[in-house]
Amino acid sequence: MQRTSFADMHCSIARTLEIVGEWWTPLILRDVYLGLHRFDDIAENLRISRNLLALRLKHLVDQHIVERRPYQDRPARYEYHLTPAGRELVPALLVLMHWGDRNATPPGGPPVRLVHDSCGESFTPEVTCSSCGAEVTAATVTARPGPGAAAGPGTYVLHQREHAGR
């Protein structure tokens, strides 16, 4: 079945999902970030079919989220590493992970503990305001039309009204 494409939506969440929203893809990015750079290691760790992993990695390479780096000449072999855009996704993965720690807690508690190298402490990721630094919650954000706002398929028009997210 042909899936609806989100690529033309005037919504940056939709366009992000078009790139990284495939089932498995966030876990592939997690593995690459955590240090699994070789196809066989990722396939074994995720117990994902090799066909599917190859498809997902090709898409991530095409979208410049992951890059291939040769590590062997004959035969040619490649490792997978995050690009700068891929590395920018890591904080988003950490925020999803923290939500899961709280709301879909695995038996035994959070599987991963995060340490912030800059301060040396264990931490949980918080989403904060670039202007005042305070934490951002659903209750304290208002979404307004931005420069690229437009009516169209899948576009929320913000109804020409203020929205307080409450």
Add this chain to the structure above:
Amino acid sequence: MQRTSFADMHCSIARTLEIVGEWWTPLILRDVYLGLHRFDDIAENLRISRNLLALRLKHLVDQHIVERRPYQDRPARYEYHLTPAGRELVPALLVLMHWGDRNATPPGGPPVRLVHDSCGESFTPEVTCSSCGAEVTAATVTARPGPGAAAGPGTYVLHQREHAGR
């Protein structure tokens, strides 16, 4: 085709995706958050099939991310609202949105401008350390085994070694 379930993975990203990783689901949450609470409004805005929307909403209600609230008696009609767990997902959506604004920019620029009600300023969401408050990036985080770490399907074992995310 039966999709692999992530629900039993010892990974909070996987368990989160099991709940909210379905294609369309993040956009449904976006719409509910932005103030579309009725089935017909969401269906029309997303141009999603009504069958699929009903399935996705049922899953979100079953998982306590979205709740139904009656707004009419005869016939019974319901609105959809985010639960507290659903509202906790909003900052994660904002972080994904910001990534898309930067890395998958729609024509014309970001479709949405965020205002932080607490300080009144336009802002971009940042992911910061709960301990020191500084921004968290892929380069400044080390993932270590947490209390729920375990070897198993789809589990990254963290290789009994420190990992610097570089």
